[in-house]
Amino acid sequence: MIKDQEYLKSKASYCLDLAKKLGATDASVTVGNSISETVSFRNKVLDESNRSDSLAISIETYIDKKKSSISSSNLLTDNLKTLIEKCFETTKITPEDEFNSLPDKELLAKNIKDLNLYDQSHLENDKKIDYLKELEETASIDNKIVNTESGFTENKSNFILANSDGFCNGYKSSSFTASCVTVAKNENSMERDYEFTSKCHLSDISNPLELGKVAAEQTIKKLSPKKIGSDKISIIFDKRISKGFLSSFAGAISASSIARGTSFLKDKVNQQIFSNSVNITDKPDLIKGMGSKCFDSEGVKTETLNLVKSGILNDYLVDTYNGKKLNLKSNGRSGGSTNLYFENGKISYRDLLKSHSKILYVTETIGHGTNLVTGDYSVGATGFLVEDGEFKYPVNEITIAGNFNEMFKKITLANDLEFKYSVNSPTMMIDGMTVAGK
Amino acid sequence: MSNFFEKSDLTRKDVDEIVSETLKNCDDGEIYFENSKSESILLDDNKIKSSNYNSDLGFGFRAISNDVVAYSHSNEISKDALKNSAENLKSTLKSIKGTYNHEIPKTNNKFYDDINPIEQKTLDAKLEVLNKVNNYLRKKDSTVKQVTASFSGEQKSIEIIRSGGEALTDVRPLIRFNVSVMLEKNGRKETGVYGIGGRQSYDDYLKNDNWKNVCEEALRIASVNLDSKPAPAGEMKVVLGPGWPAILIHEAIGHGLEGDFNRKKTSAFHDLMGQKVASEGVTIVDDGTIDKRRGSLTIDDEGTPTERTVLIENGILKNFMQDRLNARLMNTRSTGSGRRENYKHIVLPRMRNTMMLSGNQTQDEMIKSVDKGIFAVSFGGGQVDITSGKFVFNCTEAYEINNGKIGSPIKGATLIGDGPSILKEVSMVGNDMMMDPGIGTCGKAGQGVPVGVAQPSILIDKMTVGGTKL
Numbered sequence A: 001m002i003k004d005q006e007y008l009k010s011k012a013s014y015c016l017d018l019a020k021k022l023g024a025t026d027a028s029v030t031v032g033n034s035i036s037e038t039v040s041f042r043n044k045v046l047d048e049s050n051r052s053d054s055l056a057i058s059i060e061t062y063i064d065k066k067k068s069s070i071s072s073s074n075l076l077t078d079n080l081k082t083l084i085e086k087c088f089e090t091t092k093i094t095p096e097d098e099f100n101s102l103p104d105k106e107l108l109a110k111n112i113k114d115l116n117l118y119d120q121s122h123l124e125n126d127k128k129i130d131y132l133k134e135l136e137e138t139a140s141i142d143n144k145i146v147n148t149e150s151g152f153t154e155n156k157s158n159f160i161l162a163n164s165d166g167f168c169n170g171y172k173s174s175s176f177t178a179s180c181v182t183v184a185k186n187e188n189s190m191e192r193d194y195e196f197t198s199k200c201h202l203s204d205i206s207n208p209l210e211l212g213k214v215a216a217e218q219t220i221k222k223l224s225p226k227k228i229g230s231d232k233i234s235i236i237f238d239k240r241i242s243k244g245f246l247s248s249f250a251g252a253i254s255a256s257s258i259a260r261g262t263s264f265l266k267d268k269v270n271q272q273i274f275s276n277s278v279n280i281t282d283k284p285d286l287i288k289g290m291g292s293k294c295f296d297s298e299g300v301k302t303e304t305l306n307l308v309k310s311g312i313l314n315d316y317l318v319d320t321y322n323g324k325k326l327n328l329k330s331n332g333r334s335g336g337s338t339n340l341y342f343e344n345g346k347i348s349y350r351d352l353l354k355s356h357s358k359i360l361y362v363t364e365t366i367g368h369g370t371n372l373v374t375g376d377y378s379v380g381a382t383g384f385l386v387e388d389g390e391f392k393y394p395v396n397e398i399t400i401a402g403n404f405n406e407m408f409k410k411i412t413l414a415n416d417l418e419f420k421y422s423v424n425s426p427t428m429m430i431d432g433m434t435v436a437g438k
Numbered sequence B: 001m002s003n004f005f006e007k008s009d010l011t012r013k014d015v016d017e018i019v020s021e022t023l024k025n026c027d028d029g030e031i032y033f034e035n036s037k038s039e040s041i042l043l044d045d046n047k048i049k050s051s052n053y054n055s056d057l058g059f060g061f062r063a064i065s066n067d068v069v070a071y072s073h074s075n076e077i078s079k080d081a082l083k084n085s086a087e088n089l090k091s092t093l094k095s096i097k098g099t100y101n102h103e104i105p106k107t108n109n110k111f112y113d114d115i116n117p118i119e120q121k122t123l124d125a126k127l128e129v130l131n132k133v134n135n136y137l138r139k140k141d142s143t144v145k146q147v148t149a150s151f152s153g154e155q156k157s158i159e160i161i162r163s164g165g166e167a168l169t170d171v172r173p174l175i176r177f178n179v180s181v182m183l184e185k186n187g188r189k190e191t192g193v194y195g196i197g198g199r200q201s202y203d204d205y206l207k208n209d210n211w212k213n214v215c216e217e218a219l220r221i222a223s224v225n226l227d228s229k230p231a232p233a234g235e236m237k238v239v240l241g242p243g244w245p246a247i248l249i250h251e252a253i254g255h256g257l258e259g260d261f262n263r264k265k266t267s268a269f270h271d272l273m274g275q276k277v278a279s280e281g282v283t284i285v286d287d288g289t290i291d292k293r294r295g296s297l298t299i300d301d302e303g304t305p306t307e308r309t310v311l312i313e314n315g316i317l318k319n320f321m322q323d324r325l326n327a328r329l330m331n332t333r334s335t336g337s338g339r340r341e342n343y344k345h346i347v348l349p350r351m352r353n354t355m356m357l358s359g360n361q362t363q364d365e366m367i368k369s370v371d372k373g374i375f376a377v378s379f380g381g382g383q384v385d386i387t388s389g390k391f392v393f394n395c396t397e398a399y400e401i402n403n404g405k406i407g408s409p410i411k412g413a414t415l416i417g418d419g420p421s422i423l424k425e426v427s428m429v430g431n432d433m434m435m436d437p438g439i440g441t442c443g444k445a446g447q448g449v450p451v452g453v454a455q456p457s458i459l460i461d462k463m464t465v466g467g468t469k470l
Helices: A003-023 A077-093 A126-139 A208-221 A240-254 A255-260 A320-326 A349-353 A404-408 B012-022 B077-091 B125-140 B204-226 B245-259 B257-264 B322-331 B363-368 B417-427
Strands: A026-042 A045-063 A066-072 A147-164 A174-186 A190-199 A229-237 A280-282 A305-309 A340-342 A358-366 A376-387 A392-405 A411-413 A430-438 B027-045 B047-065 B068-074 B144-161 B167-185 B188-198 B234-242 B284-287 B308-313 B352-358 B373-385 B390-402 B406-408 B414-416 B424-431 B440-442 B446-457 B456-465
Touching: A003 A026, A003 A045, A003 A077, A003 A147, A026 A126, A026 A240, A045 B027, A045 B077, A066 A077, A066 A430, A077 B047, A077 B125, A126 A147, A126 B363, A147 A208, A174 A208, A190 A208, A208 B234, A229 A240, A240 A340, A240 A358, A255 A320, A280 B245, A349 A430, A358 A392, A358 B390, A358 B424, A376 B047, A376 B390, A376 B414, A376 B456, A392 A404, A392 B390, A392 B414, A392 B456, A404 A411, A404 A430, A430 B188, A430 B234, A430 B456, B012 B027, B012 B047, B012 B077, B012 B144, B027 B322, B047 B077, B068 B077, B068 B424, B125 B167, B144 B204, B188 B204, B234 B363, B234 B414, B234 B446, B245 B257, B245 B284, B245 B308, B245 B390, B245 B414, B245 B417, B245 B440, B245 B446, B257 B322, B390 B417, B414 B417, B417 B424, B417 B456
Parallel strands: A045 B068, A066 B047, A229 A358, B234 B373, B352 B446
Antiparallel strands: A026 A045, A026 A147, A045 A066, A147 A174, A174 A190, A229 A430, A280 A305, A280 A340, A358 A376, A376 A392, A392 A430, A411 A430, B027 B047, B027 B144, B047 B068, B144 B167, B167 B188, B234 B456, B284 B308, B284 B352, B373 B390, B390 B406, B390 B414, B414 B456, B424 B456, B440 B446
């Protein structure tokens, strides 16, 4: 069973009390427990079961403007005592930093909304096995599918965040995730693709038949790819790729990158950085949202941020420390964005496909080719060539490249937004990027 | 050495009994105890930004029948926690039987000392080095706008207990020292990063003010990039420098030769054993036995002593890298390649120090032979799609080659290639093999493990460079 709030609270208050007793002027503690159970299948038979029970505690102690931290998975009292003593001793000799502090008291979250993030349902491993059997049966109907792997994970977590200013809150959350990876083979190539579903509530996850079917279809479509020639071309990014641009954007507007001066979006607030049809929202209180948070990792209340309105950057993602450096108040984004999304564009998916006579449709990128200091972007890609709105043939072993400063201004979004992950985007088109191929 | 049972109601005899009882009908399995202590100290933006200490303790209990793995882990080292895990394993493997439980070979070799690097240098001394780095770089060059420097150190003690009471232990030190610098000139910003490390104490790497060399290298890379111009796009010849660029070998070839992907036939190499997969003159080994290197291990995470595994010899595919599970199912032996990030993860066959051995040509000859191409000296991360064989990596320092001469530096570009065919495009192998500086971490199935790479300069006849200039 997952540890209850009372147990976590007792550990947190033990640590805060001891830190104070030793002479810490402030302290904050996070204690969490998470239990997850995974069953994996391969080629329609059981492959692996994995049960994980993890405890974690992290403690920060302050002596005025000096700060140090420790973390551990061992919650036995005498271990905690040793660690807090060590942390306090380290704090003493760590140099002062004028920006170190707990969050402003008036910004701490007071009313904790119930966002329905916890489903107590428990799916026995036998039932997980039934789900995966159905999934893989459907995924392997076509004889071009030569390998199937799938998994079902149930996760339950609980945590408490407490600080010496009296904040003490936490809540349970859960997730149910099923995934399917299929490999297809023909005389020309072997290809892999996937599909997955992840929700807070068991009843909301996709049907196994649907999941297996989609994974298999997507994989078979990729067989016998061609390499295309180097060219300037319009690129459509499938939803599962377009959301990645939002993650890069979130990294570039984090107060830490801005304060350090290592972001291509530094000093860009109130400036046009996207095409004027683009709006970006970060909404923390989405019911059952995969990224929903009642407060951030420092206990600061979270409110909806309209980060980009008509292409203009309104806000950074601000935590306490970097906020103080930048002379900004924390907006509850220590630990990053919550449910971040591009709002829908005006054009339909179909019309987007037909918008140019020749389009590269990207379904997967590989590599870490994103440079947030310069905005330079260069990654390997696989996808399809689309001509006059029709998918013609699969494409691979190419790279796509550009610079975010220019790419962001050439974004067109379709109107097919769905809330599947914590970061979501409609299908996206960017005009005039460079493809390197033959 | 850690005593894992000191503060618990568990005795060594209890563990032996529970393990033997749980695994009696299984083909394999073990209980793995781990106690790790780690620290990270970071200087950033002129300040000591964080000093963190972590202590982690836990066990992972694994039972295997045929090809089914049941795993359960917990941070609570107690009789109850162990019995719960045992019940969980039995419930997965209820109708399955096995008898293999192959013996583990023994070793007297050790590739690093039982030290705790964290305790071998005081916090004050570490802070002093970080401050020196910051002052040195900012004083040295007025275009320096940001300096980040860090120490990370770890001591990991493990004990593996197998059915029948056999126990294997290891104590593994690991450190890394890293410097990153950002320059700004005429409104343009570029970064340079360099690091060093391995399985020794901090001071073994910082002798004779060696931190200065690390600073100089980071600064040099950033300066080169300040003058870089857009990279070309398209297929061309590529000369790779020695050392760290061997992550190409790691991504393009290494992952595809890991036992699990080949047993499952999802690797593009699974049916190529004994066949020619590289040009003549190309020999690649994966070696866990190099003294004090980042990717070296005395025993792997299943207790098997590591070895030097020849993967490709003179162009011919000779061996895959194996853990016990995949070796048994493929009728071969473990190569001591079974690794896990920590007790929370199952064992997978992984690389250790992956190296392409020297040939007899010079880097000069390679550059001179190229009319139009690029010379890649250093890389950031790489990635591979095991199934299609396509891999990428990102240049962090590269130059144009025009008519046999090195030209201007070019902006970070992604190189993409095809794993099974790339080594057939290698037309020259240099005589200058070099190890990387000890900074690599390899990710697979969500688990990161420290690895090393090495290679001489090589010439690849055809690769796609993902620049923006057509």
